[in-house]
Amino acid sequence: MKQTFPKKEHLKRKKLIDALFAGGQKVSAYPLLLVYKTSVLPEEGIAIQAGVSVAKRNHKLAVTRNRIKRIMREVYRKNKTTFHTNGSTFAFMFIYTGREVMSYEQLEKAMLKLITNFNAAQNES
RNA sequence: UAAGCAGACCGCCUUAUCGCUUUAGACCAUUUAGGCUCUAAGGAGGAAAGUCCGGACACCAGAGGGAGGCAUAGCGGCUAACGGCCGUCUGGCUUAGUUUAAGUCAAGGACCAGUGCAACAGAAAGGAUGUACAGGUAAUGCUGUAGUGAAAUCAGGUAAACUCUAUGCGGUGCAAUGUCAUGUAAACCGGCAAUUAAGUGUUUCCCGCGCGAUGCCGGAGGGUAGACAGAUAGAGCUUUUGAGUAAUCAAAAGUCCAGAUAAAUGAUAAGGUAUUACUUAGGUAAGAACAGAAUCCGGCUUACAGGUCUGCUUUUUUU
RNA sequence: GGCUCCGUGGCGCAACUGAAUAGCGCAUCAGAUUUCGGCUCUGAGGGUUGGGGGUUUGAAUCCCUCCGGGGUCA
Numbered sequence: 156m157k158q159t160f161p162k163k164e165h166l167k168r169k170k171l172i173d174a175l176f177a178g179g180q181k182v183s184a185y186p187l188l189l190v191y192k193t194s195v196l197p198e199e200g201i202a203i204q205a206g207v208s209v210a211k212r213n214h215k216l217a218v219t220r221n222r223i224k225r226i227m228r229e230v231y232r233k234n235k236t237t238f239h240t241n242g243s244t245f246a247f248m249f250i251y252t253g254r255e256v257m258s259y260e261q262l263e264k265a266m267l268k269l270i271t272n273f274n275a276a277q278n279e280s
Numbered sequence: 281u282a283a284g285c286a287g288a289c290c291g292c293c294u295u296a297u298c299g300c301u302u303u304a305g306a307c308c309a310u311u312u313a314g315g316c317u318c319u320a321a322g323g324a325g326g327a328a329a330g331u332c333c334g335g336a337c338a339c340c341a342g343a344g345g346g347a348g349g350c351a352u353a354g355c356g357g358c359u360a361a362c363g364g365c366c367g368u369c370u371g372g373c374u375u376a377g378u379u380u381a382a383g384u385c386a387a388g389g390a391c392c393a394g395u396g397c398a399a400c401a402g403a404a405a406g407g408a409u410g411u412a413c414a415g416g417u418a419a420u421g422c423u424g425u426a427g428u429g430a431a432a433u434c435a436g437g438u439a440a441a442c443u444c445u446a447u448g449c450g451g452u453g454c455a456a457u458g459u460c461a462u463g464u465a466a467a468c469c470g471g472c473a474a475u476u477a478a479g480u481g482u483u484u485c486c487c488g489c490g491c492g493a494u495g496c497c498g499g500a501g502g503g504u505a506g507a508c509a510g511a512u513a514g515a516g517c518u519u520u521u522g523a524g525u526a527a528u529c530a531a532a533a534g535u536c537c538a539g540a541u542a543a544a545u546g547a548u549a550a551g552g553u554a555u556u557a558c559u560u561a562g563g564u565a566a567g568a569a570c571a572g573a574a575u576c577c578g579g580c581u582u583a584c585a586g587g588u589c590u591g592c593u594u595u596u597u598u599u
Numbered sequence: 600g601g602c603u604c605c606g607u608g609g610c611g612c613a614a615c616u617g618a619a620u621a622g623c624g625c626a627u628c629a630g631a632u633u634u635c636g637g638c639u640c641u642g643a644g645g646g647u648u649g650g651g652g653g654u655u656u657g658a659a660u661c662c663c664u665c666c667g668g669g670g671u672c673a
Contacts, residue, residue, distance in 0.1 A: 158298070158299075159298095159299065159300090159316055160299070160300075161299095161300080161316070162300085162301085162544095163316090164316095165542075165543095166542070167541090167542055167543090168506095168542090169505070169542080172542070201316095206542055207542090208542080216571075216572090217329095217571085217572055218570095218571055218572055220572095221546095221572060222546090222572095225300095225545095225546050225547080226546085226547075228299090228300085228546080228547095229298095229299075229546065229547045229548090230547090232298090232299065232300090232547090233298085233299095233547085248542095259547065259548075330664105330665090331601095331602105332663095332664085385653105386653100387653105387654090387662085387663100397616105397617100398617105398618090398656095398657105399617105399618040399619075399656105399657085400618085400619085429656090430655095430656035430657090431656085437656105438655085440653085440654050440655090440661055440662045440663090441616095441617095441661095442616105452601105452602105453600105453601075453602095454600085454601095455600070455601080455672075455673045456601105505673075574600075575600100581663105581664075581665085582664090582665070582666105
């Protein structure tokens with residue numbers, strides 16, 4: 156599996172997103188918060204559809220929001236193969252809860268920690 | 281050489297690897313749709329911002345008539361248009377000062393059409409009256425000065441007070457609007473019958489106009505936020521020449537320069553430039569400001585590190 | 600993306616048809632009352648009227664512009 160993140164793997168359906176926030180489970184590793192839910196995805200052959208989000212409350216400028224979202228997408232793209240899905244399909248939403256702008260390295264550490272937490276939660280269930 | 285003012289312009293660069301997206305071609309697959317495929321080319325701004333003005337474009341028969349409302353305001357010009365820009369007159373302010381010059385600001389039409397307002401002070405603030413001194417008269421605030429105040433009888437002041445005059449404005453906005461796919465209603469459309477009046481229609485009110493409870497018959501589509509069009513070749517950009525004091529206009533040649541939609545333009549590594557700090561003058565360390573297209577243009581306003589050019593003024597040195 | 604409304608002491612409001620000490624309640628502080636505290640009574644402090652500019656003799660009020668906060672439209 157290559158380290159790509161094409162449009163098909165973006166979470167875009169409003170219904171899926173609404174259902175995700177209504178009944179999703181949460182895993183966090185500061186400054187990242189992952190909301191996830193097993194869902195029936197519209198595209199075949201894809202395990203995960205993911206989206207990223209940064210609150211306007213914490214970051215007022217569009218420039219900083221764009222930058223954080225780009226770094227989050229990049230970190231997810233590099234490390235997405237290490238999520239253990241166990242054959243299920245998931246909808247993901249990554250939310251940036253920090254108030255400061257973090258570098259790529261810091262965010263990658265947080266993402267790795269988040270992945271271990273997620274995999275532990277999956278193995279329990 | 282240094283400083284200040286004004287105007288115009290630019291607003292980080294190079295390479296490699298991994299990604300995103302648009303277009304074109306190839307390849308693969310195919311009923312259609314398409315693609316963890318390959319190659320090539322393109323991929324944020326001067327403000328993309330605020331949404332303060334002006335347009336283009338689209339729809340609304342409540343687009344008609346009237347009233348109301350809003351905007352603008354010396355004069356002339358530019359423009360698709362403007363509350364913008366250019367020129368000019370007048371006035372205020374600042375600087376230098378002899379006349380005056382330079383810069384800067386101005387909603388700068390009209391209180392001999394009407395109405396209103398004027399705290400405190402003052403005799404009196406606009407059909408009301410009078411203090412002191414002086415002058416004058418047949419007589420009288422009749423005249424002058426003083427005094428209060430922003431303003432005191434003067435065609436008084438005030439219109440970013442109502443208002444009047446002139447000019448302009450229909451309303452709503454790309455979440456406008458159109459098409460397609462899916463396709464089940466009590467929702468929609470047409471006709472007829474019945475009802476005559478509440479309601480309703482993207483327009484502040486009135487007039488006018490359309491629809492209009494329900495039943496029958498026939499047609500057909502709403503929701504679902506999916507896809508496509510609208511939507512990127514334009515009042516475009518670059519250069520040259522000409523007209524004009526200028527804004528701007530004309531002609532010729534060349535050129536194609538983002539089109540996303542839970543929303544692309546990024547990440548990592550290495551090196552470098554402007555600059556800053558330290559300095560043993562070899563170097564070491566830090567290292568770009570404001571900020572991110574969303575239908576598209578013309579302005580205005582606001583944010584902004586640093587740099588380049590032009591003009592003017594002052595200053596230093598040299599000839 | 601469009602449209603629209605609002606900013607007055609710590610909090611909630613008034614004064615918005617220009618006139619000089621910007622007012623009211625709660626809260627705060629001090630005093631009185633009480634053995635102490637509360638309630639109550641008396642008094643005091645606290646405001647660049649969101650920032651800046653303009654009109655005017657005079658601006659919380661009228662106008663322009665920036666900042667902040669809400670509401671609404673498929």
